[in-house]
Amino acid sequence: xxxxxxxxxxxxxxxxxxxxxxxxxxxxxxxxxxxxxxxxxxxxxxxxxxxxxxxxxxxxxxxxxxxxxxxxxxxxxxxxxxxxxxxxxxxxxxxxxxxxxxxxxxxxxxxxxxxxxxxxxxxxxxxxxxxxxxxxxxxxxxxxxxxxxxxxxxxxxxxxxxxxxxxxxxxxxxxxxxxxxxxxxxxxxxxxxxxxxxxxxxxxxxxxxxxxxxxxxxxxxxxxxxxxxxxxxxxxxxx
Numbered sequence: 638x639x640x641x642x643x644x645x646x647x648x649x650x651x652x653x654x655x656x657x658x659x660x661x662x663x664x665x666x667x668x669x670x671x672x673x674x675x676x677x678x679x680x681x682x683x684x685x686x687x688x689x690x691x692x693x694x695x696x697x698x699x700x701x702x703x704x705x706x707x708x709x710x711x712x713x714x715x716x717x718x719x720x721x722x723x724x725x726x727x728x729x730x731x732x733x734x735x736x737x738x739x740x741x742x743x744x745x746x747x748x749x750x751x752x753x754x755x756x757x758x759x760x761x762x763x764x765x766x767x768x769x770x771x772x773x774x775x776x777x778x779x780x781x782x783x784x785x786x787x788x789x790x791x792x793x794x795x796x797x798x799x800x801x802x803x804x805x806x807x808x809x810x811x812x813x814x815x816x817x818x819x820x821x822x823x824x825x826x827x828x829x830x831x832x833x834x835x836x837x838x839x840x841x842x843x844x845x846x847x848x849x850x851x852x853x854x855x856x857x858x859x860x861x862x863x864x865x866x867x868x869x870x871x872x873x874x875x876x
Contacts, residue, residue: 638666638680639661644683645666645680645683645684645687646663646666646687647661647662647663647665647666648661648662648665648666648669649661649665650662650665663687663691664688664691664707666684666687666688667684667685667687667688667707667710667711667714668710669684670684670685670688670710670714671713671714671717671776674714674717674776674777675776675777675779675780675781676780678777681714681717681718682718685711685714685715685717685718688707688710688711688714689711689715689723692707692711692727694711694723694726694727694730695723700726700727700729700730702727702730702731702734702735703734703751705735705750705751705752705758705761706761708730708731708734708735708750708765709750709760709761709762709764709765710764711727712727712728712731712764712765712768712769713764713765713767713768713771714768715727715768716767716768716769716770716771716772716773716775716776717768717771717773717774717775717776717777718773719773720772720773728769731748731765734751735748735749735750735751736748736749736750736751738757743799743820744799744819744820744821745820747762748761748762748765789834790808790834791808791813791832791833791834791835791836791873792832792833792834793806793813793815793830793831793832794830794831794833795829795830795831796817796828796830797828797829799820800819800820800821800824800828801817801818801819801820801828801866802817802818802820803815803816803817803818803830804816804817804818804868805870811874811875812872812873812874813832813835813872813873813874814870814871814872815830815862815864815870815871815872815873816868816869816870816871817830817864817865817866817867817868818866818867818868819866819867822867824866826865826866827863827864827865827866828863828864828865828866829861829862829863829864830861830862830864831859831860831861831862832859832860832861832862832873833858833859834858835855835858835859835860835873836858837858839875839876840852840875840876841853841855841860841873841874841875841876842873842874842875842876843862843863843871843872843873844871844872844873844874845865845869845871846869846870846871847869850876853873860873
């Protein structure tokens with residue numbers, strides 16, 4: 638890594654030990670930003686700021702995000718560092734340049750990235766979507782904070798994916814908040830999931846947004862929960 642005035646300015650793309658030749662590039666800093674963020678946030682932010690400048694996102698000039706690899710990496714990283722104007726300009730550019738597409742049949746949203754391929758690139762879309770859901774500091778906090786019961790708290794399994802996805806599954810210490818979405822909104826009906834690690838003792842019930850509480854049959858901390866996959870929130874809590 639090449640430094641100038643205390644900031645990283647380039648990273649080796651290649652090193653030849655025979656002739657002791659380094660081949661550095663400012664763009665070489667971009668790929669490891671996601672890994673550096675929890676460990677060296679100063680280096681990660683500096684490298685991200687360089688990429689933002691290269692893309693023209695920090696000014697009023699034309700945004701340069703035509704390259705799918707660069708665009709998807711920057712989308713991934715921006716979620717960790719910005720929730721304002723830079724993030725907004727980046728996603729406006731992706732929506733303009735990289736063929737956002739919603740397949741009504743499969744319920745999938747993807748970017749085509751101008752590659753003219755029969756199937757969307759999974760890795761590029763995974764980067765972009767991780768950046769879309771991430772908010773500043775969220776990625777780093779996974780590594781910095783103690784587990785806080787994440788392995789012992791109530792856990793949801795048995796989701797009927799990909800027909801159904803959970804837009805929320807969150808334990809707040811007293812209640813489990815759940816929201817399910819069907820990929821075909823016209824499908825209607827119900828879906829069932831399994832909840833395990835419910836704290837022992839007490840009677841549990843399911844409370845919907847506009848429904849009366851429904852008793853939940855719990856055994857050894859486990860229960861089957863029936864949900865309407867319409868995006869509305871449900872809560873599993875004790876009576």
